[in-house]
Amino acid sequence: SLMQRVFSGIQPTGVPQLGNYLGAIRNWVKLQNDHDCVFCLVDMHALTIFRDPQQLRTDSLAQAACLIASGIDPSRHVLYNQSAVSAHARLGWIFNCVVRLGWLNRMTQFKEKAGKDREQHSAGLFVYPALMAADIHAFHATRVPVGDDQKQHLEIANDIGAKFNHDYGVDFFPVIEPLIPPAAARVMSLRDGTKKMSKSDPSAQSRIELTDTADEIALKIRKAKSDADALPSEAEGLETRPEARNLVTIYAAMAERPVDDVLSEFGGQGFGPFKSALAELLVETLAPVARETRRLLEDRPHLEAILRSGAERAGAIADPIVSEAERLVGY
Ligand code: ADP
Ligand code: NA
Numbered sequence: 001s002l003m004q005r006v007f008s009g010i011q012p013t014g015v016p017q018l019g020n021y022l023g024a025i026r027n028w029v030k031l032q033n034d035h036d037c038v039f040c041l042v043d044m045h046a047l048t049i050f051r052d053p054q055q056l057r058t059d060s061l062a063q064a065a066c067l068i069a070s071g072i073d074p075s076r077h078v079l080y081n082q083s084a085v086s087a088h089a090r091l092g093w094i095f096n097c098v099v100r101l102g103w104l105n106r107m108t109q110f111k112e113k114a115g116k117d118r119e120q121h122s123a124g125l126f127v128y129p130a131l132m133a134a135d136i137h138a139f140h141a142t143r144v145p146v147g148d149d150q151k152q153h154l155e156i157a158n159d160i161g162a163k164f165n166h167d168y169g170v171d172f173f174p175v176i177e178p179l180i181p182p183a184a185a186r187v188m189s190l191r192d193g194t195k196k197m198s199k200s201d202p203s204a205q206s207r208i209e210l211t212d213t214a215d216e217i218a219l220k221i222r223k224a225k226s227d228a229d230a231l232p233s234e235a236e237g238l239e240t241r242p243e244a245r246n247l248v249t250i251y252a253a254m255a256e257r258p259v260d261d262v263l264s265e266f267g268g269q270g271f272g273p274f275k276s277a278l279a280e281l282l283v284e285t286l287a288p289v290a291r292e293t294r295r296l297l298e299d300r301p302h303l304e305a306i307l308r309s310g311a312e313r314a315g316a317i318a319d320p321i322v323s324e325a326e327r328l329v330g331y
Contacts, residue, residue, distance in 0.1 A: 006035040006179065007141035009042040009082075009132065010067070012060040013051075014199035017207040021070065021286070022253045026182045027145060029071035037077040038139050039067060040316060041307075044082045044089070044131060048124040049113075061303055062293075066210045068306070069292035076316070080136065080310030087318035091134035092127075094329055098164050099130045103156055109149070119208045133157035138174045138318040145179040154178050165275035185253035189222040193242025211294060214287040221247075221279040226271040234268030235259045247271075251278050254285065 008028055016025065017283045032039055042058050043059055045235055060081055068074060082088050104110070107129055132153055136144055137160075142243075161173030187205040189195040197207045208217055225243040238245035238259075248266075251274075252259045256260060266274045296303055 003036040004143045005139055005141040006031055006037045006143045006145065007040065007136045007139055008145055009040050009045065009135055010038065010063060010083075011046055012043055012056065012063040013046055014059055014213050015062050015209045016066045017197055017199045017209050017284075018275065018286075019197040019207070020199070021210060021289075022185050022187055022250070023147065024145070025067065025070050025072075028067075029286060031145065031179070032073060032077055035143065038141065038317070039072055039077060039079045040082050040314070041080065041275070042082045042135065044092075045128060048122055048128055050122075052262070056305070060307075061297065061300065062211070063282045064303060064307060065293045065296040066289070068296060069289045070210070071239060074239055074310055078310050078314050080307055080314045082131055084307070084311035085314045085318060087138045087315065088131065088134055088321040090133040091138045091325055092320045093250075094325060095130040095134045095164075096127055098160050098167065098301050099127070099133075099156070103159060104303050107156065108152060123286060125299075130160065133160040136176055136321050137161055139314075140321055141175055142174050143179045144176055145181060151178060164325075170328060172287050172325065172328065186230045187250060188242065188246040188247075188251070190220060193225065193246045208282065210284065210286065211290050214283045215288060216299075217282050217286060218279040221275050221282065224275070228277070230268055230270050231263060231266045231274055233263055235263060237263075237267075244271075247274070247278060251281060254278075254281050 010024075010032075028039065041063055043056060043060055046059075063078060067079065068137055072079060087244060104126055104242070110126055110128070113125065114304055133156065134231060136157055144150075144154060144157075161176070164173055165171055187197045189197050189201060190208070191202075191206040195201070195206075199207065199209075205220060205223065208220055212220070224247060226247060227241055227244055229241070229244075231244065231248070235248075238248060248259055248262055251257075252262045255262065266277070
């Protein structure tokens with residue numbers, strides 16, 4: 001196919017939340033129209049921090065179900081578990097031998113995740129960027145949708161590809177370019193407008209999950225933190241009101257309308273009517289996704305068959321590329 005190949009890695013940790021949907025999943029669904037997409041549930045990356053085995057399996061299936069229910073099409077594109085395709089581990093090892101310790105030492109995400117007790121973390125967490133480079137290069141993918149926080153990972157993936165090409169005197173791994181999503185909304189916690197909505201937040205009330213029922217969505221929005229003032233008529237009026245700003249941001253992102261446009265409709269009103277409208281909007285889009293997710297999860301063998309077929313197709317693309325890399329290094 002003449003379309004650019006996109007690689008997206010998705011951590012199978014917990015049920016996706018509204019921030020994942022608006023910040024990532026919805027964008028991936030759109031990418032399918034004009035790209036050749038590989039959607040990889042990166043369970044090997046998830047293992048860098050100890051996970052309960054049963055939970056890891058359950059999370060991978062829940063993640064797959066949510067993606068399909070959201071509109072990822074596993075028959076036209078590729079959706080599979082990373083661990084099911086050996087090309088990742090094979091090229092990951094070669095890249096461990098290409099990447100320099102100095103490059104890994106400069107990765108800010110490891111420093112943030114490891115914090116003070118660096119010595120207590122797995123070596124896997126440290127070399128994660130080499131495996132991520134392998135994920136992408138194993139497919140000769142040239143486009144990767146990334147947020148700001150992932151740019152450094154793409155740079156090191158390109159450095160690794162370039163060093164491989166240089167060391168072995170080949171022009172084998174292409175340059176990867178980031179696909180920066182069109183100003184993705186940053187969704188904040190429903191309980192604290194200064195914290196990012198996250199599936200790792202201990203409070204389930206802080207987020208809308210993609211498996212929430214219509215009633216759960218409505219209740220979470222009704223209870224979401226706001227303030228006593230009316231909504232302003234312009235975005236400027238939200239600057240010092242993080243909770244209000246978050247709810248308006250969610251509405252605007254969900255409706256794909258500018259914030260000022262939303263405020264021209266609701267400005268001057270209290271949160272009562274606005275929250276009802278927001279709940280209705282969320283239910284309209286997410287309740288069908290949740291219903292479909294639950295339906296998919298009820299037929300686990302079917303879901304597993306989809307992932308198996310995805311893994312076969314992923315292997316058919318990546319195995320020849322990684323075999324050639326292995327030949328180049330002299331295996
Ligand atoms: P989580 O914090 O829920 O575990 P991840 O860190 O796994 O989310 O991120 C998965 C994807 O979802 C990334 O592309 C990230 O940019 C996006 N994302 C996660 N949380 C949010 C959020 N609150 N707002 C916007 N995008 C988000
Ligand atoms: Na996370």
